[in-house]
Amino acid sequence: MINRVAISVLTILLAAGAFAADLTDAQRAAIEQRIKPVGESCMEGDNTCGAPAVAAAPAGPRSGEDVYNSACMACHSTGAAGAPKVGDATAWADRIAKGTDVLYVSGVEGVAGTGMMAKGGCMNCSDEEVHAAVDYMVANSQ
Ligand code: HEC
Known part of the structure; x- marks a missing residue:
């Protein structure tokens, strides 16, 4: 019984691992962005704090x-x-x-x-x- 549970957990982990390996760099970056700790130290007066991550979006017309x-x-x-x-x-x-x-x-x-x-x-x-x-x-x- 314990063994079966261990094996299914292992299977799930492996599947998740295979899935993670299929992510592109951009997807991985997006996920890292999503799961990064909320309220990272924020200095008073820093108006970039909590700003949405727009860095990846083109700021104007493409070259x-x-x-x-x-x-x-x-x-x-x-x-x-x-x-x-x-x-x-x-x-x-x-x-x-x-x-x-x-x-x-x-x-x-x-x-x-x-x-x-x-x-x-x-x-x-x-x-x-x-x-x-x-x-x-x-x-x-x-
Ligand atoms: C599916 C293929 C294809 C793609 C994709 C393509 N072109 Fe063309 N382009 C051609 C062909 C074929 C000609 C030659 C047309 C002709 O006989 O004058 C041409 C000609 C041109 C000319 C010269 C036209 C003239 O008046 O002499 C310009 C400028 C041009 N393309 C700009 C672009 C730009 C900018 C892009 C991308 C945004 C682009 N093309 C994408 C096939 C393509």
Whole structure:
């Protein structure tokens, strides 16, 4: 009897251990945040005390590089679907010659009839973020 209980407890612990090992760093950080002791020493006058952990949330628009890496790189680093590769000055020369404003429009609205969809498919990207990604791509392709 005791043994059976011990074995099931062990099984549960092992299962929990396996589960814990599957957590990503971000999940682990979120859990640590949740279980950290309440009322960690708080100095008087420290207005950051008890502030919610917002550090991980982006404070403003993502940088062009971040947007590029998450939304544009799949095509623009490989040339997939005929996308001009970032870093390929020849592929970009004629496009850059059209002017940044034209490229911004292509970035936000896409290029009809090609694999370049509106915002490169990044529907949660603001126009501003897409513009920044275009700037990043142009800056690295001339
Ligand atoms: C699914 C693949 C794909 C993704 C993802 C993608 N693009 Fe493109 N992009 C293309 C293709 C293909 C072209 C070439 C279109 C053409 O023939 O002019 C292109 C062209 C462009 C051009 C040049 C347009 C012109 O007027 O010459 C810009 C600027 C551009 N993409 C920006 C972006 C940005 C910014 C992102 C990410 C937010 C992105 N793309 C994501 C496929 C993609």
